[in-house]
Amino acid sequence: MKLTTHEKTILELIKKHPDIVDNPSSRKLIAQQYGFKEKTLRNRIGDLKKYGALDDLLLRANPLQSFESNYVNDEISMPLLVSIFWNERHLILRNVFIVSLSAIIFSLIMPKTFRSTAVLMHPSSDDQSGILGALSQQMPFGSLMQGGKDESMDFMAILKSRTVMESVIHEFGLIDFYQSDNVERALESLRENVNIEIQEEGTITTSVNVSTGWFHPEEEELNARQMSASMANYFIDQLDAVNKGLKIEKASFQRLFIEKRYRQNIVDLKNAEENFKIFQEDHKMISLPEQTNAAIQAASAIKAQQLASEVQLGVLTKTLNPNHPNVVRLNNEIKELKIKLNEMEYGYNISDQDKLFPSFSEVPELGIQLMRLTREVEIQNTLFTFLTQQYEDAKIQEAKNTPTVQVLDKGKIPELKYKPARARIVIIGFTFSLVISMYYLHFLNRWKKITAN
Known part of the structure; x- marks a missing residue:
């Protein structure tokens, strides 16, 4: 390749200062020292690159950079x-x-990993069967109290709890199986091999993975298959046992509370009935409305007789002497009738034992007292009926031993490996x-x- 004298000069300059090829500041400084313009020097270097005159020179200066440049540009x-x-x-x-x-x-x-999965139905809550549920049904706005608790999250919490996990570890000897130093390490390994999820349709799946070792025999595969299914089903059994225990404990607390209130209600009902009886005995009151009506009729009859006697007296006083026996008799009769009316109206000069009817002035007060006592007896009777029903229901809930989970699919022995x-x-x-x-x-x-x- 033939170069001009000027290009040879530039080439010799590059050999002395190879950094001017890629460094603009160095190129500008060298150009000033040798009386070149930086643009002229840059253009000549570009021409030498096109000719390939700089390849060998750049390779000796930086072989890797030359390799990268050729790789990119070629x-x-x-x-x-x-x-x-x-x-x-x-x-x-x-x-x-x-x-x-x-x-x-x-x-x-x-290692081969086998997975077995058990599927649970979406749990239905029975919390409304207790005292709150009964109250909500009888209250006008009882529907606001029926929130409808979803037990799915409760099931998830129980399945992932340390209590259930440790029970599985001890049941299947997982400390030795996972070659763990202690229960804590075994818990970590077990949680890595158990997957518990709530599906979109509401079912709960519990999947258990069991792996074989390296260079495993056929018998170890069979044991891993069986173990995965047994562990999945054991999780469900423990869920039912723990959930059942929690429900029985809750029912026991509820039964004790209702029993205490039930026995107190018996005492309160007895006191209310006793107070009602004493009130009736003290005031000789069998039925206040009927007794009041009878008293009004008797008072009307007395008042009518009084008016008749007064008319008769008025007639006699015009024709007879005031000391006449008939006049005296009518005056005495009118006087006694007035006394009797006063007795009936205000209860004057009459003992409680001799009262047959309540005094008219006492009727409003007696009516209020009777209403309060009657209301108290009715309240205690209603509460007694309600608490008796709830008390019996609480005893049934406490003694109930039925399954609390619905298993849709039990864990089956897997026929194919999972991974x-x-x-x-x-x-x-x-x-x-x-x-x-x-x-x-x-x-x-x-x-x-x-x-x-």
């Missing part, structure tokens, strides 16, 4: 790549075969080895080309 020829891969096909096939065979062997000897996915492992190994081999040949060919230049 065009990749697909026919050339195909030719390279074909010529080195034995290397590619050997690498792919070795890696794929290793992936197959690895997938065959690695590993052998086909996926082999495909990944095959693809990885093929791509890496092709990239290796491509970069090796480029490096040889650069070093040869």
Whole structure:
């Protein structure tokens, strides 16, 4: 390649100061020192790059940078790549075969995991059967109290609780199975192999994974299959046992509370009935409305007789002497009738034992007292009926031993492994080895080309 004198001068300058090729500040400084313009120096360097006059020089100064620059700038020829891969096909096939065979062997000897899943129906709440539920049904706005508690989250909490987890660990000897140092480590391993979820349709799934060891025999696979199903079903049994215990405990507390209130109500009802009886005895009151009506009729009769006697007296006083026996008799009769009316109205000069009817002045007060006592007796009677029903219901709930969970699908012994996915492992190994081999040949060919230049 023939260069001009000016280009040779620039080339010698680059040999002394190779950083002027890519460093603008260095290039500007060197240009000023040698009497060049920075633009002129930059253009000549660009021409030398096009001629290839700087490749060998840059390779000696920075081989890696030269390699990257050629890799980025040079065009990749697909026919050339195909030719390279074909010529080195034995290397590619050997690498792919070795890696794929290793992936197959690895997938065959690695631990197998088996999964068994138990499915529970969406739980229905029976909390409204207690005292609050009965109250809400009788209250005008009782529907506002019926919130409808969803027990799904309660089931989830019980299944994930330490109590259930430790019970599973001790039942199946998982400390030794997981080769754990203590219960805490076994708990961590168990939680990693148990999946509890609420599905969109509302069912609750409990899945248990059990893995074999490396280079495992067929018997170990059978034990892992059986163990996964047994653990899934044991989780459901423990859920029912714990939930049942919690409900019985709750029913026991409710029964004790209702029993205490029930016995207090018996005392209150007895006192209310006794006060009502004493009030009736003291005031000789059987039925206040009927007795009042009878008193009014008697008073009306007395008043009518008084008026008749007064009329008769008025007639006699005009014709007879005031000392006449008939006049005296009528005056005495009118006087006694007035006294009797006063007695009936105000209760004057009459003892409580001699009263047959309540005094008219006492009727409002007696009516209020009678109403209050009657109301108290009715309240205590209503409460007694309600508490008796709730007390019997609480005793039934406390003694009830029926299942609290509905199992839709029990855990079955799995016929197929859950993981590993052998086909996926082999495909990944095959693809990885093929791509890496092709990239290796491509970069090796480029490096040889650069070093040869």
